[in-house]
Amino acid sequence: MFSRKIDNNSELRLIEPRHAEALNALVVNNYEHIREWSAWLTDKERPVERTLEWIGENMKRFGDGDGYEIGIWHKGTIAGQIGYNHFDRENRKTEIGYWLGATFQGKGLITNSCKILIGNAFANLGVNRIEIRCGTENFKSRKIPERLGFKDEGIAREADWLHDRFIDLAVYSMLASEWPGEI
Numbered sequence: 001m002f003s004r005k006i007d008n009n010s011e012l013r014l015i016e017p018r019h020a021e022a023l024n025a026l027v028v029n030n031y032e033h034i035r036e037w038s039a040w041l042t043d044k045e046r047p048v049e050r051t052l053e054w055i056g057e058n059m060k061r062f063g064d065g066d067g068y069e070i071g072i073w074h075k076g077t078i079a080g081q082i083g084y085n086h087f088d089r090e091n092r093k094t095e096i097g098y099w100l101g102a103t104f105q106g107k108g109l110i111t112n113s114c115k116i117l118i119g120n121a122f123a124n125l126g127v128n129r130i131e132i133r134c135g136t137e138n139f140k141s142r143k144i145p146e147r148l149g150f151k152d153e154g155i156a157r158e159a160d161w162l163h164d165r166f167i168d169l170a171v172y173s174m175l176a177s178e179w180p181g182e183i
Helices: 017-029 031-035 048-064 109-124 139-147
Strands: 003-007 010-014 068-074 077-088 093-100 129-135 151-162 165-175
Touching (some): 017 031, 017 077, 048 068, 068 109, 109 139, 139 165
């Protein structure tokens, strides 16, 4: 099992089928909070079978090295997800995405998890460029790459379809040569 300590109370772990009920409950209980900026969440009454199916697909992507999501646990409870959305091997780049249950915000979980994924991508995965894209009005999410020293590359206009409308995305990047390591 993949596991990496974030701090004394938190860790990153590969999400396995045995976590399906807890993950599904986190998603359902945070439906409005997550859905505000996540196009993938469409069903308020999300069945656990859908989460199990997603976990299987994610484990395959992890095994294939195609990009994957890992769980963020805080004090033994799943708090959210973070991951490499995809790997572009030819151009040696990836994109990091994340979400967190509302009650787990403000604890540094996403910032510290990003540090781990960024360091791993540059040191072990041969990545040269990492992007983080956030809805321009998702100010909490935008603080993460800004706090980590990512460069603001501008706005991708109407770049994502979010439920019933197009939204602009703020595009941030970090190059391997710019990453100072632990911040």
